[in-house]
Structures are given as C-alpha cells and as structure tokens.
Amino acid sequence: GAGVSQSPSNKVTEKGKDVELRCDPISGHTALYWYRQRLGQGLEFLIYFQGNSAPDKSGLPSDRFSAERTGESVSTLTIQRTQQEDSAVYLCASSLDRPLISPGNTIYFGEGSWLTVV
Amino acid sequence: AQRVTQPEKLLSVFKGAPVELKCNYSYSGSPELFWYVQYSRQRLQLLLRHISRESIKGFTADLNKGETSFHLKKPFAQEEDSAMYYCALQGAQKLVFGQGTRLTINP
Numbered sequence: 001g002a003g004v005s006q007s008p009s010n011k012v013t014e015k016g017k018d019v020e021l022r023c024d025p026i027s028g029h030t031a032l033y034w035y036r037q038r039l040g041q042g043l044e045f046l047i048y049f050q051g052n053s054a055p056d057k058s059g060l061p062s063d064r065f066s067a068e069r070t071g072e073s074v075s076t077l078t079i080q081r082t083q084q085e086d087s088a089v090y091l092c093a094s095s096l097d098r099p100l101i102s103p104g105n106t107i108y109f110g111e112g113s114w115l116t117v118v
Numbered sequence: 119a120q121r122v123t124q125p126e127k128l129l130s131v132f133k134g135a136p137v138e139l140k141c142n143y144s145y146s147g148s149p150e151l152f153w154y155v156q157y158s159r160q161r162l163q164l165l166l167r168h169i170s171r172e173s174i175k176g177f178t179a180d181l182n183k184g185e186t187s188f189h190l191k192k193p194f195a196q197e198e199d200s201a202m203y204y205c206a207l208q209g210a211q212k213l214v215f216g217q218g219t220r221l222t223i224n225p
Contacts, residue, residue, distance in 0.1 A: 003161075033212070033213065035215070040127075041217065042124070042204065042215055042216055042217030042218045043162075043204060043215035043218070044215075045212055045213070045214050045215070048212045048213075056212050058212075059212075091162070093162075106164045107164070107213060108161075109161045109162040109163070110161070111161055
C-alpha cells in the first residue's frame with residue numbers, strides 16, 4: 001500500500017474486555033514496530049519484528065499484551081483484560097530490513113489507533 | 119540498555135530567535151541517532167539522521183559522544199517549526215524514542 005495502515009483508528013472499550021489492533025505495513029517492509037503513546041507522554045517501544053527473526057518483545061508492559069505477525073505482512077497487537085491505564089495511541093511503523101542509517105531507509109509511521117478504556 | 123532523554127517537555131521561542139532542543143542518550147555501543155518531527159494532524163516523520171550530517175529545514179544536530187548528546191538546533195526559528203520533536207536512538211536493532219519536546223514558535 002501507499003503507507004502504513006492501522007485499524008481501527010478509534011476504539012472505545014470497557015475495562016476487562018480484550019482488544020485487537022491491526023497494522024498493515026508498507027509492501028516490502030520486513031521490519032515492523034509497535035509503540036504506545038499515552039497522553040502527554042513520549043513514544044514507548046513495545047515490540048519489534050524483523051523478517052523471520054524472533055521478535056524483540058522487551059517493551060511489552062505485561063503479559064496482557066501480545067503481538068503476532070505472519071511473514072512480512074499484517075501484524076496484530078492484542079491487549080487482554082484491558083485496564084484504564086492502557087488508554088493511549090498505539091502506533092505502528094515499518095521499514096526495510098536493514099539498519100535505519102542506511103541510505104534510502106527510514107521508518108514510516110501509521111496514523112495510530114486511539115484506544116480509550118472506560 | 120538504550121535510553122533517550124529529552125529534558126524539556128515544552129519549549130517556546132519567538133520567531134527569528136535561535137532554537138535548541140536538547141537530547142541526551144545512554145547506550146553502551148555505537149549509537150545511531152535521529153530526530154523525528156510530528157506536525158499538527160500529521161504522522162510522525164524523519165527530520166534528520168546524524169550519519170548524514172545534513173541540514174533539513176534549517177535544522178542541524180551534532181553528535182557529541184563525550185557529552186552523549188545530540189541536540190537539535192536552528193539559528194532562526196519560523197512559525198512553521200511549531201511541532202512535536204522526538205529524539206531517537208537505534209541500538210542493536212530497535213528504535214527507542216525520547217519523551218518528546220513540544221516546540222511553539224510565537225509570532
């Protein structure tokens with residue numbers, strides 16, 4: 001596609017429910033990232049997928065959070081038993097599978113999924 | 119561990135004045151550093167990368183390994199520079215961001 005696509009763009013859910021957020025990266029981008037941005041806060045790294053390598057899950061805040069990616073395509077971020085502190089914008093980004101310093105490579109962000117837990 | 123610190127959450131300067139957005143990092147290896155910008159109602163996008171030693175929209179940033187800093191500077195601020203700015207560090211693979219600085223340029 002033309003850019004990184006995320007859905008839903010907005011989600012309001014009740015505390016305790018599970019939510020799934022979807023990211024469709026740019027075609028050909030083998031690296032995919034998820035970040036969380038709480039209101040008034042910076043970007044918090046969650047998870048990073050690179051090709052067929054094991055994902056870097058070091059940023060996932062609890063075992064209620066998980067993410068999957070099939071091959072080099074869509075990724076899904078799942079939050080189980082949502083809590084009010086999970087309210088945030090969840091940003092997905094993708095890049096070519098080589099260091100970001102390489103000429104012509106950069107990370108492209110989606111517009112984010114706004115999650116509100118009530 | 120990788121860590122990026124932007125000490126100023128908010129920065130306000132007048133048009134035409136110099137601007138400096140501070141960024142300090144912590145990383146045991148050789149860091150690759152970037153500045154990203156998010157204008158109102160737009161996606162986060164790359165502004166510049168240290169390896170390129172480039173000037174984008176009048177902004178420059180110099181990597182100072184001794185002070186572990188990568189401050190973003192512009193000699194004469196313009197109103198269209200108002201945005202959220204993030205400093206980022208790429209370590210082994212992942213890209214880690216600072217908390218961001220909201221820059222407001224007053225007319």
